[in-house]
Every structure is written in C-alpha cells, then in structure tokens.
Amino acid sequence: MLFLSIISCNLYSETLPESTSHKKNIHSSGNEKQNDNQDNISEQEKMILELQKQIQQLNSEVNSIIVSQGYKNIPNPTDFKNYSSILGGSTQASEQLDNVSVSDIDNNINIETGQIILGSNPDKIIYKNGGIDVGSAPAITTGGKTAYLGAYSGNNTVPIGQIPDNLFASTIIGQREYFSDYSVFFGGFIEIDPQVYFGNSKVKGVNGNTLPQNGQNIYLTTANLYFLSNLGHYVTAQFDFDTDESNSFSLGNAFVIFGNLDTSPFFITAGKSYLSVGTYGGGGTITNGITDNFFEPGQVTNISLNYKDNVWNANIAVSSSNDKKANFSTGVFYADSWTDNLAAGFNIGYIYNLAGSSDSGSFEQFLEQNNRQGDTIGSFNVDGNLTYNLWEGFLNLAAGWATTTNREDFNGNGNNVLAGGWYTAANYSLTLAGKDTNFGVSYGQTYNAMLIPMALASSPTSFGMSQSGIKSQLIFSAQRSYFDNNVLFGPEYVYQKLYNNNSTNTITFDISVYI
Incomplete structure (x- = not known):
C-alpha cells in the first residue's frame, strides 16, 4: 500500500x-x-x-x-x-x-x-505528534542507555538496548504500532570498556578487598539479549538475559504489558522490571551520575498502572522490598517542545522504601553494616533538562537532586540526618563530518553519605563498592558513531573523591554495539 x-x-x-x-x-x-x-x-x-x-x-x-x-x-x-x-x-x-x-x-x-517530504526536519529536534523522539538525533548515552532529553520521553524510536530503564515499558508499548499483533523479535546490546585508573591511595571495598592504586584492564561490561513478543492486540511480553565479565548469567526484565494505546492511554505491567521513578542524569558514556549511583531503583517484581501520551508519562507501582514489607513507588515524566528551537524534560519520583529495591544495593549494604536491616529508607528525586537547537546541533543542560525521606546515622557520628546528592551537566551533540558526535561534562556532589557504599568508575565489574561514599564526581566525556549509528565509541575521564579523602582517576574508552 x-x-x-x-x-x-x-x-x-x-x-x-x-x-x-x-x-x-x-x-x-x-x-x-x-x-x-x-x-x-x-x-x-x-x-x-x-x-x-x-x-x-x-x-x-x-x-x-x-x-x-x-x-x-x-x-x-x-x-x-x-x-x-x-x-x-x-x-x-x-x-x-x-x-x-x-x-x-x-x-x-x-x-x-x-x-x-513530510518527514521530520533533520536540522531540528525530532518531534512526534507534540512529544519528543530523539531516534533521529545524534545519540547520547550513559551505560548504553539514552540520556539527557531522551530519558524523559517514551516516544523514542531507538534500539531496544538503548531504551532508558526508567521508561522501558512505556517505550515498548509506544513502539508497538510498528509490529504486527502476533510477532516475535529480538535485540541485543554489547558493551566493552578498555580502562586505565590511578589514585592517591588504595581504596577499600565493602567485601574487604582493596583496589590497587593503579591498574588497567579490558572489561566486558554488558552483554544482553532481549526478546519481545506481541501476543494478540492487547498483550506484549518482554524478557532478557544479561551477563558481563564475571560470566554470571541472570534474568533481567521479565514482564508482561496489558493494553494498547490505540484503545486507551492506560496500561498495566506485571513482572520483573525497573521501577519508573527518575532519570538520575549527570553521567558520562559509561559512568552513571552521582545520584544514580545510590538512588536509582533496580529490577524488582512489581505490578504497575501506567498512563502515557505523547508528552506525559506517569505510573504507580506496588512491589516488595523483601518477604515481609510491601513497597510502592510513583513517577511522573514530561517531555515536549516549547518553541521551534527549545525543548524541555522534567521528572519527579518517590519510593516508599529504596532499601531492598535499589540498583546498586548501597542502602542495603549500609543497613546491613549497621545492623538495621529492618529500617525503611525512602527517596524523592527531581530531574530536569533543557535542550536548545544551537548552531548545527543540540545543547543539553541538565540538573537533578535526590534525597532520602527517612533519617539515619549516615555519617557515623550519632546524628540521624537525611542523605542526598545533586548534579549539573551539559552536553553538545551534532553531526560532525558525517558522523553523530557529542561532548559532555558533568559535576555532582553528595551530602551526609559518608557510610553509604558506592560504586567506583574504576574496575566496574570486579571491585564492587567502596566502604566510603563518594563526596564529589567530575566527568568529561565524548561519543561518536562509527560504521553505523548502532556502533558508538566514547572516551571518558572521571575524577571521584571519597569522604575519607581517597580519590581515583579513571580513563575509559567505551564501545557500545546495538543489535
């Protein structure tokens, strides 16, 4: 036709x-x-x-x-x-x-x-019926996932391995129109990271190991295989198998979506997936932003009620932190154009009990080390992004803040306080000499987080988390497509200073390939 x-x-x-x-x-x-x-x-x-x-x-x-x-x-x-x-x-x-x-x-x-020619103008931010779709814009990713403006939208026509974790289900159901009612498809993502790191002293890990003062290695950071199937007009199933340098295979997402946007903007998900509460920006090509480091929720079994249109995404989810406590979370995401040259994204989110559902396990480690496993630690986050069509590309300005909603002795001085962190970031992306390219910088700090273990950029798959929290973090990064837009190369430099005055410098050359 x-x-x-x-x-x-x-x-x-x-x-x-x-x-x-x-x-x-x-x-x-x-x-x-x-x-x-x-x-x-x-x-x-x-x-x-x-x-x-x-x-x-x-x-x-x-x-x-x-x-x-x-x-x-x-x-x-x-x-x-x-x-x-x-x-x-x-x-x-x-x-x-x-x-x-x-x-x-x-x-x-x-x-x-x-x-x-009634298609989108390649010299403008890509819009889809009033919303944002960065699928045709130069890719900006952190850990392989779409970052900055695209992280606030569920309309992105990007490879399945590039879909942001926070709006994964929303993006899948939004792209459903491209697939027939009875179909099975697959996708994949491979991330490889040659790395060199050096610091002023040896850093102690939570498991008792010590990070050498200097080191280098090549890591298979991520290898994911995704499966997606439409089971009729109102049911979509997705699951993936994940592994890395450690050779330990695990089940990533495994959930079902009930609904279709051609019938209703509401849909339900059931199964194991990331809780949709925040973008947690401020990262580089491989290293996450400082709030993402210890506040981002992980993949947990949950049932969620979701709303999606071209501009707004909202959800409320019920899950379990452990076999004894029920948990719930909610998040709202906004992404739209304000003028021909200016677009914005905004997000707020809340988790009743982050302990037991965080991606890094930072708060679980804190409670275990202090014999307070029964405590509840909630979180609240706010993130925002402005994107301006400048010269031949797009200038992204981002900022965000996250905090606990329950007080604990996070500094080990006997005072119960709220812990949190904030970040600010900028990125400029364009098509340079025929290849999609971006340059980024970000800075973030935490407060009252001395005893909260956090992941270091150095030795991402082997070392684990440091005993002391990260006090400040500075990232310089770049990224460029080669051979194909699904093959991205990106150098990154990260400086991380810990509360115990140890510091590390990490240089990584990220290779991301989408199948």
Missing part, C-alpha cells in the same frame, strides 16, 4: 512543468507581469488544494483496506528481522498520509524534483 503515497507525488510531478514556468514568470518586471504573478500563485494554490483532496481520498482508501484486512499493522514481508530493523523501516502508508494540511504540502514541496 505504500505505492499509494508515491502516486500522490507523481500526480504533482505531472503538473510540475507548468508550475515551474509560473515560478519563472514571477521574476519578470512590470505591472502586467505582477498581475500574471497573482494568477500564477492562484493556480498554484488551486493545484495544492486539489493535491490535498487526492491525498485525503487515498488516506480513506488505505484505511478501508486496513479495516477489511482485520488488523492495523502491516507486517514487513521479510521473514527474519530484529527489533531495530523494524523501527528503522518505512512508516506505514496510513501514518504517512495522516494529518496532512495545505501548509504542510506548501512548505515541503521540492519544485525541482516534484517530491513532497
């Missing part, structure tokens, strides 16, 4: 010589020529109106065919495809013809070729 949209372009091309001659007459001088110009412009407007009618008729015809076939999605005839190849393919004919106006046609006619 895609040939129908091609026919509409040919209809315009057949009348093109006449319109081209009209345009040549516009440059003639004299009052008589001006009158001719008005007639010529009027003829062009009539031609555009007629073309719009033809497109509307073709749109109705396409919709009729789709209804008669009994399903919305038109499967690609290729037998074997992965997740990314579907998202990178052509949009459906019905979607191409939707919401076409006279101004759209008039502003996108190429007089020389006779083509009408």
Whole structure:
C-alpha cells in the first residue's frame, strides 16, 4: 500500500512543468507581469488544494483496506528481522498520509524534483505528534542507555538496548504500532570498556578487598539479549538475559504489558522490571551520575498502572522490598517542545522504601553494616533538562537532586540526618563530518553519605563498592558513531573523591554495539 503515497507525488510531478514556468514568470518586471504573478500563485494554490483532496481520498482508501484486512499493522514481508530493523523501516502508508494540511504540502514541496517530504526536519529536534523522539538525533548515552532529553520521553524510536530503564515499558508499548499483533523479535546490546585508573591511595571495598592504586584492564561490561513478543492486540511480553565479565548469567526484565494505546492511554505491567521513578542524569558514556549511583531503583517484581501520551508519562507501582514489607513507588515524566528551537524534560519520583529495591544495593549494604536491616529508607528525586537547537546541533543542560525521606546515622557520628546528592551537566551533540558526535561534562556532589557504599568508575565489574561514599564526581566525556549509528565509541575521564579523602582517576574508552 505504500505505492499509494508515491502516486500522490507523481500526480504533482505531472503538473510540475507548468508550475515551474509560473515560478519563472514571477521574476519578470512590470505591472502586467505582477498581475500574471497573482494568477500564477492562484493556480498554484488551486493545484495544492486539489493535491490535498487526492491525498485525503487515498488516506480513506488505505484505511478501508486496513479495516477489511482485520488488523492495523502491516507486517514487513521479510521473514527474519530484529527489533531495530523494524523501527528503522518505512512508516506505514496510513501514518504517512495522516494529518496532512495545505501548509504542510506548501512548505515541503521540492519544485525541482516534484517530491513532497513530510518527514521530520533533520536540522531540528525530532518531534512526534507534540512529544519528543530523539531516534533521529545524534545519540547520547550513559551505560548504553539514552540520556539527557531522551530519558524523559517514551516516544523514542531507538534500539531496544538503548531504551532508558526508567521508561522501558512505556517505550515498548509506544513502539508497538510498528509490529504486527502476533510477532516475535529480538535485540541485543554489547558493551566493552578498555580502562586505565590511578589514585592517591588504595581504596577499600565493602567485601574487604582493596583496589590497587593503579591498574588497567579490558572489561566486558554488558552483554544482553532481549526478546519481545506481541501476543494478540492487547498483550506484549518482554524478557532478557544479561551477563558481563564475571560470566554470571541472570534474568533481567521479565514482564508482561496489558493494553494498547490505540484503545486507551492506560496500561498495566506485571513482572520483573525497573521501577519508573527518575532519570538520575549527570553521567558520562559509561559512568552513571552521582545520584544514580545510590538512588536509582533496580529490577524488582512489581505490578504497575501506567498512563502515557505523547508528552506525559506517569505510573504507580506496588512491589516488595523483601518477604515481609510491601513497597510502592510513583513517577511522573514530561517531555515536549516549547518553541521551534527549545525543548524541555522534567521528572519527579518517590519510593516508599529504596532499601531492598535499589540498583546498586548501597542502602542495603549500609543497613546491613549497621545492623538495621529492618529500617525503611525512602527517596524523592527531581530531574530536569533543557535542550536548545544551537548552531548545527543540540545543547543539553541538565540538573537533578535526590534525597532520602527517612533519617539515619549516615555519617557515623550519632546524628540521624537525611542523605542526598545533586548534579549539573551539559552536553553538545551534532553531526560532525558525517558522523553523530557529542561532548559532555558533568559535576555532582553528595551530602551526609559518608557510610553509604558506592560504586567506583574504576574496575566496574570486579571491585564492587567502596566502604566510603563518594563526596564529589567530575566527568568529561565524548561519543561518536562509527560504521553505523548502532556502533558508538566514547572516551571518558572521571575524577571521584571519597569522604575519607581517597580519590581515583579513571580513563575509559567505551564501545557500545546495538543489535
């Protein structure tokens, strides 16, 4: 059915010589020529109106065919495809013809070729029906996941391994329209990190080991295999198997989505997945931001009620921190354009009990070391991002803050206090010499976190967490696509200072490959 949209372009091309001659007459001088110009412009407007009618008729015809076939999605005839190849393919004919106006046609006619290009302008931030989709913009990732503005949106048409953990289910159901009702697809992600680190002293770990003052290695940081299946019109299942340098295989996500956005903006998830509460930005190509280090929730078994439209995402989830305590969390995400050159993202989130559900296990380690395993430690976070279309690329400015909602003796001085952290970050991305490229810098600090173990950038898969918390963190990073936009290379430098005055410097060359 895609040939129908091609026919509409040919209809315009057949009348093109006449319109081209009209345009040549516009440059003639004299009052008589001006009158001719008005007639010529009027003829062009009539031609555009007629073309719009033809497109509307073709749109109705396409919709009729789709209804008669009994399903919305038109499967690609290729037998074997992965997740990314579907998202990178052509949009459906019905979607191409939707919401076409006279101004759209008039502003996108190429007089020389006779083509009408109604797609997104590559020189602008990518929008999708009023929301944000960074799929066609230069990729900015942290640990392989979309960062900055894209982390606030569930509309991104990116590889499954690049989908942000905080809006994973929302993005999956948002991309469902690209897949038929009964289908199975796979995707993958591999991350390799050659690394050199050095510090002013040996750092102690929570498990009693010691990080050498200097070291180097090459790590297989991540190797994930994703499976995705639509089981009818209202059920989608996803699971993945994960491993790393340690060769320990684990089950990552394993959940089911009930719902379809063509019926309702509400949907339900059940299973093991990341709690959707925050973006926790401020990271580099491989190292997470400082609030992410100890506040980001991990993959837990939960049931969530979600709302999604093109601009807003919201959810409330019920889970369990352990076999004795119930837990719940909620998060709200906003991402939209404010002007042609300015877009914004915003997020707030809350977790009743982060202990038992955090990704790093920082608070669990703290409670265990202080024999307070029964205590509840909640968290609240706020994150924001502004993206400006500057020169030939996009300037991202981000900031965020997270805090505990329960007081503990986090400093070991007998005083119960709230612990927290904040970050600020900037990134500039563009297409440089034909390749997507970005440059970033971020700085973050924590407070009242002396006894909270945290993960170091050095030796990411072997060392584990330090006994002392990280007091401040500075990151410089860059990233560039090579061979293909699904192959990213990114150098990163990180300086981390601990509360015990130890410090580490880490230089990593991140290699991220999406399948």
